Amino acid sequence: MNIDSQTDEFRHVQTAHCENGVTTALLRYHGMDFMTEPLAFGMGSGLFYIQIPFLTVNNGPAISFRTMPGAIFKRTCKSLGVDVTRKKFSNVAAAEAFLDHKVREGVPVGCQVGVFHLTYFPKEYRFHFNAHNLIVFGQEDSNYLISDPVMEDVTTLSKSDLSRVRFAQGPLAPKGHIYFPERVKPVTDDVIRKGIVKGIRRNVRDMLKIPGNFAGVDGIRHTAGHIRKWRDKLGLKKASLYLGQIVRMQEEIGTGGGGFRFLYGAFLEEASAYMQDERLSVISEDFTKAGDMWRASAIKMAGVYKGRLTEQKDFDEIADMLIDIRAVEKEAFQKLSRLNLGN
Structure with a gap:
């Protein structure tokens, strides 16, 4: 199956923020056409402010203007009665095997990754930040098809590059974090x-x-x-x-x-x-x-x-x-x- 036909089945959504975009795109894929980035952000209670004590990021204060990574997706799905599967791994091979299994099933999945080694990001945007989110929705040859909501269009990552960002080290290390909705029911x-x-x-x-x-x-x-x-x-x-x-x-x-x-x-x-x-x-x-x-x-x-x-x-x-x-x-x-x- 080529990238065009897979893109026909999964619709890329460009948004201002990655987790909002992943939430919106995955829920739309499962038939929730009403979902928008603002609605996902608000239902997920995404707005926040915190200066995290005793933690620095890139040798500076650790400040966040949003809630904890993963909470927007989890809360929005829960409010809509959507069951969610989430997994983290201590073993890279196990994480790759599980991802490959979902890809073969044709299930788009969200992944938490580190930004620093994302090869399709411009170099000036590659910081040591491990709470970025993207969607893997298929494969073409040896590359994974990637829907990154902050990008204009879909892109690809090699198996080694994807594993590298899924197991980035440092604060908020993703540990192969993968997540996706299941058993989605009609929403009134x-x-x-x-x-x-x-x-x-x-x-x-x-x-x-x-x-x-x-x-x-x-x-x-x-x-x-x-x-x-x-x-x-x-x-x-x-x-x-x-x-x-x-x-x-x-x-x-x-x-x-x-x-x-x-x-x-x-x-x-x-x-x-x-x-x-x-x-x-x-x-x-x-x-x-x-x-x-x-x-x-x-x-x-x-x-x-x-x-x-x-x-x-x-x-x-x-x-x-x-x-x-x-x-x-x-x-x-x-x-x-x-x-x-x-x-």
Whole structure:
């Protein structure tokens, strides 16, 4: 079977974020044509913020603007009554054998991989980040057919290249992680509405009520406090690298940043139509505003990273911008918490 005929059976979906795209494409493959990237992201309660204590990534602070890898797919499928199979492996040969078995069955599967050795990625985008997601949906000669949602079209990986990224080392090592939906049943609008409500309530909890000061909206304030101290504590060079790391996590690596705020706003727009509740559409504007503010803060941080801005007042202004973002996101989630959306 050639790549064109296999592509006819599996439809590639290009999206802003990899796990949203894998979720959307796999569920559409199983007949859920209503699924969109914003809906998957919102039902999966994907929006988040955390500065992970005692962990660094690429020699900088470990910051994520989204929930834990894998949670969006798991939560969205659960809300829709879809059973999911997930496997990790300690043995490369066993992981390859299981993947080959699913490919022979004609079952598209999601895989968690490391980005650094993805041969089809431009070199400037190959970072040590192990929570990227793609779909393997077939084989052509000795190559696997790959649907990577952040790419415009389908591509291929050799067996050795795919195994290398499936067993990348370091934080969030994928360990051959493979996952796919099973036993998919028809989904009614009522099921979708219940999934929307559950997703919103869980996201409210995650952003407003998680204990501690390093996650949710309080995590944004936590990072702002660090930024104020970095110049004196670390020196200008290292502090600049730390800010550059935040920009990378926000704008380039799959942790989302401002783009996820825009995506959550789009989810609330879709939710408004499903729920026939215009209040959700109004609140979506708050998340669009937050997205704009995150993008503005990234521009300011990039100015420090590139050496154009060097004074303590620049670090203070960036911290102030994050405090303002926190206020907008906190108010938006408080508005959502006060809505009576039913069961």
